[in-house]
Amino acid sequence: MTTRTTAIPAASDEAAIEIVKLNKWYGTFHVLRDIDLVVGKGERIVIAGPSGSGKSTLIRCINRLEEHQSGKIIVDGTELTHDLKNIDKVRSEVGMVFQHFNLFPHLTILENCTLAPIWVRKIPKREAEETAMHFLTKVKIPEQAHKYPGQLSGGQQQRVAIARALCMRPRIMLFDEPTSALDPEMIKEVLDTMIELAEDGMTMLCVTHEMGFAQAVAHRVIFMDQGQIVEQNTPKEFFNNPRSERTKLFLSQILGH
């Protein structure tokens, strides 16, 4: 494991994402409370926490799938406001992988991967297809390119989803529990893909309960509860030496079985 961490490039000091005093409500329900977080370029962060603590909401705010009510989110120098241009700019730089893959079932794997590059980035079809095949090879399923998502296993679909996001050449990748809808034997193939991505120096924010993955690739683990960041630390410290009671309880629960 230690060899692995050294193989993975370290984060730089430049900020990729800056979140300042972020607050969000669903109606009257205060989901995110005073979140402050700076993610460096090339930094990899794992977000953990109990169900309903606001992990998904936090990373969905970063590409504006959810709107925040106060505070600032600055992604790669662009602040997220109501300005549609800024939102489009941020979305084209931030890739996202969902728990339930969300592939487009009416399009082939290849079309899934080329759609956004062609229509958003205006890349010629040929070139987009080459890029798509490159990333499909990288996630090890080039032979499935002409199938439809419904014909693939869950693990394969999730790898396609990763490839689809990469085809937009994002600088930041967001993962929302990418493995929690998968059977155990498929989890590994997806995690391996993500570890490879980490080795390439991608900035990553990942909501996951895969603690092995956190220890292998994360620079920092963030623990959230009730819409707040309760604790953050290096994976080693976080797992071996948790400070808050909430963290200890959480760790005992997820590592207990």
Next chain:
Amino acid sequence: MSETHSETVAYVRETMLPPEPPPLAETGAIKWLRENLFSGPLNIALTFVGLGIVWLVVSTVGPWLSHSVWNAGSMAECRQIIAQTWGEGATGACFALIKHRWNQFLFGFYPQALYWRPVLAFGLLFLALAPVLFSESTKARRVVLGLSLALTFVFAALLGAPMGALLGMAVLMLLWAALIETRPRWSLLASLAYPFIAVWLLWGGSLWSEAMVLAGFCLGFVVWRLLAARFGLLAFALAVMATAAWWLLLAGPLASVLAGVLPLRLRPVSSDQFGGFVLSITIGVAGIALSLPLGVILALARRSDLPVIKLLAVMFIEFIRGVPLITLLFVASLLLNYFLPPGTNFDIILRVIIMVTLFAAAYMAEVIRGGLAALPKGQYEAADALGLDYWKAQRLIVLPQALKISIPGIVSTFIGMFKDTTLVVFVGLFDPLKAMADTIRASFEWKGAYWEPYIFVGAIFFILCFGMSRYSMYLERRLKRDHH
């Protein structure tokens, strides 16, 4: 358990059992009969009641149909023949009526010498639709193209199309078919031009007036494309204004100048000469083609985040759905006359098409809204996360899936609307079912014919509607992509 015993319990299968056919009583016709018709006292009783009803129908309709007369000049002659052949008091169908008057059921009062024009318009419809309806299946498309080419030509020839027209139409159709097969994308432009060709063929007059209307649309489109990047929504308004200005100011004079240079004229046919299936199909096809896009827009508007747009869509849909179609048709025929400046000639068929379209679009919108609602939220989120804007997401991700889900409902709406075109009888148009049948019954020879026209017209409606229904099933099968 003792250790010795556990040894005898442990077991490993060495040979696998081959599958065997089920016992005889479990298959075949006997099983089916027993399970479906005679499985209990109630079932047995129902089976006999059902058989009784079938017998009743067959025993009354059967003789009537089998005593049918195809060769006679009038109802009286028919009755005479039936009495002679099957004895006094026998009843029989007089299909001679159909043999004599089929053309009126199909073409209404359209001039007989020009029957080839609606036939050609109908044949070209399939050429216009083939690249859309059969885009992926080359085989099905070629079959449809070949059939419509051959049938259109044969029928036009049989109906007495002049030599020149036959030649021209053969060249036109072959060129078009070649375009579809070699340049499918370009052929879509031809499909867009189809409505104008069809209008020209049906109503006649100078081709240039239709061409100028089309040119207006093209002009609007070009203006919009040129300005959209810079002015956004304003560009759309400018495009509409450019089109309107073109139609009002330039189109008329230009059309007459061009007609002077190159007269492309067909003998004009006025709307009151339309009738029968020519009328039904004209209204039906136009209504179908227009109500689908309008329905999509209404459905999207009803799900819009903008309150004003949403409110407008809801009001429109609920109002139209709450009013019988006949009311709308009366509005079209009577009320619009009051609102329009006197002397304006706003074609009655066009007015009916507009009303039928609005009516169908309201239903269509609700059907499509169902499809939109059935899409998982994740699809919208994935599209957003990839940076697709609203229109691109709708066009590339949402609508293809939502429309696919809604195919059965959409086609039902189409079929319902096509059959509703018979209601135009109430505004004095000659629909095939009532108006044409009554007209023919009113003639001296065919007085007293009752069922025959209904059977004939009903059969044609059935063929057309069943065709649509089969196509929708074919489409559903072809688009089945998820193998869950």
